[in-house]
Amino acid sequence: MEKxxxxxxxxxxxxxxxxxxxxxxxxxxxxxxxxxxxENGAGKSTLMNVLSGIYPHGTYQGEVFYQDELCRFHxxxxxxxxxxxxxxxxxxxxxxxxxxxxxxxGNERGNSYKINWNETYxxxxxxxxxxxLKESPRTLIKDIGVGKQQLAEIAKALAKKARLLILDExxxxxxxxxxxxxxxxxxxxKEQGLTSILxxxxxxxxxxxxDKITILRDGGTIETLDKNRDTITEDRxxxxxxxxxxxxxxxxxxxxxVGPVRMEVRNWTVCHPLYxxxxxxxxxxxxxxxGEVLGISGxxxxxxxxxxxxIFGKSYGENVSGRLFLEGKExxxxxxxxxxxxxxxxxTEDRKGNGLILKNSIRVNTTLANLRAVSRHGVIDRDKExxxxxxxxxxxxxxxPGVDRHAGNLSGGNQQKVLLAKWMFADPDILILDExxxxxxxxxxxxxxxxxxxxxxxxxxxxxxSSELPEVLGMSDRIYIMNExxxxxxxxxxxxxxxxxxxxxxxxxxxQPGQKGEQNGxx
Amino acid sequence: MEKxxxxxxxxxxxxxxxxxxxxxxxxxxxxxxxxxxxNVSSLISQNAYVFILATGMLLCILTGGNIDLSVGSVVCFxxxxxxxxxxxxxxxxxxxxxxxxxxxxxxxxxQGFWIAFAQIPPFIVTLAGMLVFRGLxxxxxxxxxxxxxxxxxxxxxxxxxxxxxxxxxxxNGTLNLTCLLAGFLAVGIFLFLQIRNRRERIKKGYDKxxxxxxxxxxxxxxGAVLAFTWRLSQHKGIPTVLIWVLIVVLIYGxxxxxxxxxxYFYAVGGNEKATKLSGINTNRVYFLAYxxxxxxxxxxxxxxxxxxxxxxxxxxxxxxxxAIGACxxxxxxxxxxxxxxxxVIxxxxxxGxxxxxxxxxxxxxxxxxxxxxxxxxxxxxxxxxxxxGGKLIAVN
Numbered sequence: 001m002e003k004x005x006x007x008x009x010x011x012x013x014x015x016x017x018x019x020x021x022x023x024x025x026x027x028x029x030x031x032x033x034x035x036x037x038x039e040n041g042a043g044k045s046t047l048m049n050v051l052s053g054i055y056p057h058g059t060y061q062g063e064v065f066y067q068d069e070l071c072r073f074h075x076x077x078x079x080x081x082x083x084x085x086x087x088x089x090x091x092x093x094x095x096x097x098x099x100x101x102x103x104x105x106g107n108e109r110g111n112s113y114k115i116n117w118n119e120t121y122x123x124x125x126x127x128x129x130x131x132x133l134k135e136s137p138r139t140l141i142k143d144i145g146v147g148k149q150q151l152a153e154i155a156k157a158l159a160k161k162a163r164l165l166i167l168d169e170x171x172x173x174x175x176x177x178x179x180x181x182x183x184x185x186x187x188x189x190k191e192q193g194l195t196s197i198l199x200x201x202x203x204x205x206x207x208x209x210x211d212k213i214t215i216l217r218d219g220g221t222i223e224t225l226d227k228n229r230d231t232i233t234e235d236r237x238x239x240x241x242x243x244x245x246x247x248x249x250x251x252x253x254x255x256x257x258v259g260p261v262r263m264e265v266r267n268w269t270v271c272h273p274l275y276x277x278x279x280x281x282x283x284x285x286x287x288x289x290x291g292e293v294l295g296i297s298g299x300x301x302x303x304x305x306x307x308x309x310x311i312f313g314k315s316y317g318e319n320v321s322g323r324l325f326l327e328g329k330e331x332x333x334x335x336x337x338x339x340x341x342x343x344x345x346x347x348t349e350d351r352k353g354n355g356l357i358l359k360n361s362i363r364v365n366t367t368l369a370n371l372r373a374v375s376r377h378g379v380i381d382r383d384k385e386x387x388x389x390x391x392x393x394x395x396x397x398x399x400x401p402g403v404d405r406h407a408g409n410l411s412g413g414n415q416q417k418v419l420l421a422k423w424m425f426a427d428p429d430i431l432i433l434d435e436x437x438x439x440x441x442x443x444x445x446x447x448x449x450x451x452x453x454x455x456x457x458x459x460x461x462x463x464x465x466s467s468e469l470p471e472v473l474g475m476s477d478r479i480y481i482m483n484e485x486x487x488x489x490x491x492x493x494x495x496x497x498x499x500x501x502x503x504x505x506x507x508x509x510x511x512q513p514g515q516k517g518e519q520n521g522x523x
Numbered sequence: 524m525e526k527x528x529x530x531x532x533x534x535x536x537x538x539x540x541x542x543x544x545x546x547x548x549x550x551x552x553x554x555x556x557x558x559x560x561x562n563v564s565s566l567i568s569q570n571a572y573v574f575i576l577a578t579g580m581l582l583c584i585l586t587g588g589n590i591d592l593s594v595g596s597v598v599c600f601x602x603x604x605x606x607x608x609x610x611x612x613x614x615x616x617x618x619x620x621x622x623x624x625x626x627x628x629x630x631x632x633x634q635g636f637w638i639a640f641a642q643i644p645p646f647i648v649t650l651a652g653m654l655v656f657r658g659l660x661x662x663x664x665x666x667x668x669x670x671x672x673x674x675x676x677x678x679x680x681x682x683x684x685x686x687x688x689x690x691x692x693x694x695n696g697t698l699n700l701t702c703l704l705a706g707f708l709a710v711g712i713f714l715f716l717q718i719r720n721r722r723e724r725i726k727k728g729y730d731k732x733x734x735x736x737x738x739x740x741x742x743x744x745x746g747a748v749l750a751f752t753w754r755l756s757q758h759k760g761i762p763t764v765l766i767w768v769l770i771v772v773l774i775y776g777x778x779x780x781x782x783x784x785x786x787y788f789y790a791v792g793g794n795e796k797a798t799k800l801s802g803i804n805t806n807r808v809y810f811l812a813y814x815x816x817x818x819x820x821x822x823x824x825x826x827x828x829x830x831x832x833x834x835x836x837x838x839x840x841x842x843x844x845x846a847i848g849a850c851x852x853x854x855x856x857x858x859x860x861x862x863x864x865x866x867v868i869x870x871x872x873x874x875g876x877x878x879x880x881x882x883x884x885x886x887x888x889x890x891x892x893x894x895x896x897x898x899x900x901x902x903x904x905x906x907x908x909x910x911x912g913g914k915l916i917a918v919n
Contacts, residue, residue: 315800337803340802356794358794368801375783
């Protein structure tokens with residue numbers, strides 16, 4: 001009676017050095033809403049990219065059956081022609097085009113010599129009605145809010161005659177009411193026979209709409225829960241998502257003396273640079289102590305990077321407000337230069353994009369944040385610079401034939417070490433490490449952890465931002481948990497468990513009673 | 524391993540090899556005329572402005588492939604002001620030089636302000652400058668030619684007229700010994716510095732280059748300098764304008780490779796976000812690049828009117844293209860962050876050789892432009908494709 005629409009069998013996908021998907025199976029029945037859950041990096045997006053042909057047939061192992069047919073998609077066009085449409089988390093709409101133009105982009109009405117605008121806008125209007133968006137299709141995308149943009153994106157998918165709709169965190173940037181409307185729309189589509197795959201981190205939403213839930217963890221399928229068969233509880237999902245053993249992947253905290261408070265942030269609020277009405281960091285207060293590794297946990301988009309960068313000389317965001325105290329004195333850091341002079345360092349999560357200059361040498365990258373220390377009267381002392389670069393190369397065990405090698409030729413782990421070297425050479429007291437082990441192998445991770453421990457033992461304060469729960473738990477003396485721009489919990493490193501932290505992240509509604517007072521009262 | 528090393532060397536010195544090949548080609552086609560002392564000398568005096576402008580342009584391009592379209596017009600405008608001051612207003616020559624330098628720098632500051640701080644795209648700002656200063660040149664000159672033939676000191680100082688050579692102190696008339704001596708001196712200093720530098724590097728264990736490559740490099744550079752000064756000494760000696768070019772090239776070569784500010788230009792072009800997050804004021808770097816371009820355009824303006832012994836509203840046309848071309852041919856990256864002053868010199872010489880060679884062969888002016896255009900395109904295609912790992916068509 002149930003007809004299987006899509007079946008993905010034994011999908012394995014490897015990237016250089018990483019196995020992103022390992023023998024993953026997914027079965028979606030016609031007319032259901034199938035939720036896909038898992039931590040960041042569990043392989044959800046990779047799986048959907050395999051399905052939609054972004055990773056073309058041949059670059060992965062395994063088989064994809066769609067409508068009982070073996071499919072070999074080479075481009076997105078191939079999968080779309082079969083009615084598989086994916087809506088990515090970052091909306092793919094062009095702000096200065098109208099809703100109608102966007103909906104039919106790459107799928108234009110009319111013939112090759114002339115676009116039929118009447119048909120375009122006529123059809124667009126019908127589709128907008130089905131998704132319940134009351135806007136003229138001639139409105140520019142930039143003039144409508146994110147919620148409506150999301151609806152326009154769905155209308156665009158319908159314009160492609162979607163039979164299987166894949167939504168990647170569709171409610172991530174929507175408010176409560178908009179999210180609810182979107183989910184209701186999905187239920188409405190379901191009645192009309194449209195199948196959807198929903199990727200989401202919000203368990204309450206999943207519980208509301210999903211018929212089945214497939215849990216992925218570390219590139220493998222853990223289990224598929226069926227609403228009609230299993231009792232689905234948040235605990236069970238969380239266990240499936242995080243249930244791995246904490247092995248000795250961490251050097252241990254050792255004995256270090258955590259000293260007095262070195263930095264305090266009070267009521268820190270930051271707005272999005274493009275949408276100033278959106279608060280990406282909302283009333284955050286925290287403290288960092290001398291010789292402490294402070295973990296900040298949360299999912300991507302929780303506002304951790306934004307918090308860190310806005311503290312680091314307001315290098316992110318609009319209307320940054322709140323107070324910052326360093327060693328008990330209020331400090332105003334209006335530029336990165338200020339922040340560096342106040343002995344702060346921010347080691348970015350995006351080492352290729354805004355960390356290293358890949359086409360320059362290791363030496364040049366190492367000294368970039370503190371060129372003054374290797375120069376006199378504006379002239380760089382090459383000898384000294386070589387000395388410094390070699391010193392850090394040895395200290396951090398950077399594997400390279402020489403410090404004149406381009407940073408771009410190094411492996412991820414070694415690039416990360418160069419980035420650390422750069423900021424250690426800037427001689428900070430407080431180091432903010434943003435996802436310092438992303439995309440690097442286990443051995444290099446361990447070395448980075450050792451470096452973090454050494455820094456803390458030297459009396460530096462390390463703020464460790466990470467999406468990897470075991471990492472935060474294994475390294476931190478104290479942990480803050482962030483979600484949707486707010487701090488939703490604080491735990492001592494020894495007491496926190498993966499389940500407890502994940503539960504706090506996934507159930508933002510249940511905030512710890514009296515948590516706020518606790519925080520302020522502490523120091 | 525050894526093989527990749529060889530291709531690396533070829534890649535690094537591609538333009539030098541191309542220069543040798545192109546020169547040989549013209550030497551063959553012109554029956555050796557291009558290597559005659561007189562022609563070697565005029566290669567310098569005709570192209571002095573390219574060296575000066577290309578050095579400034581390199582700094583702009585380093586910041587991210589940004590170009591300055593206004594330099595030709597600024598050259599003309601500054602020249603016009605200088606000529607009018609000296610001729611019509613009888614202003615003292617040195618004061619006039621100072622004013623010209625100041626005007627150029629102010630123009631640079633004006634454009635730099637809009638580009639760096641208001642973040643208007645450089646293409647737009649300098650396109651506007653190109654129109655504005657071309658127009659203003661016409662206004663200043665009233666559409667006429669102002670002759671500066673009588674300003675002999677000025678003309679000689681900046682390498683124009685018949686007498687624009689460093690006087691020969693020991694000369695016997697046929698061979699300019701001063702020039703030859705200067706050549707030997709230059710080679711001596713060069714060898715001394717290079718060898719000392721390498722010794723130190725080896726002592727501290729930084730150097731990984733082979734001995735062979737080092738010796739070949741020294742031999743080639745020394746040989747080229749000696750041959751060049753030998754040819755010059757057979758003509759009339761060192762053109763004064765060569766001194767200006769040398770000063771510019773040496774100073775900016777030093778700045779770009781040895782100073783903090785120089786490092787910033789590469790950093791901004793290499794990765795602007797990373798540079799900003801390293802506490803460097805990137806806006807100021809952009810400003811400096813264009814400020815400096817204005818200053819060097821003023822110097823090129825002086826050289827240009829001296830060579831022409833007059834100022835005209837049409838001077839300096841397409842100079843910006845010569846400068847940009849020299850940079851890209853000389854290995855500067857169209858995306859910024861890569862390029863050196865020595866590379867730019869090679870690029871400028873190559874352009875000069877192509878110009879001169881084709882003129883000597885009697886190739887039509889218009890065809891010369893076609894060839895230059897194709898050379899520029901080929902150089903950038905080579906740069907981009909080789910960085911992509913040899914794939915001509917980018918993956919969509």
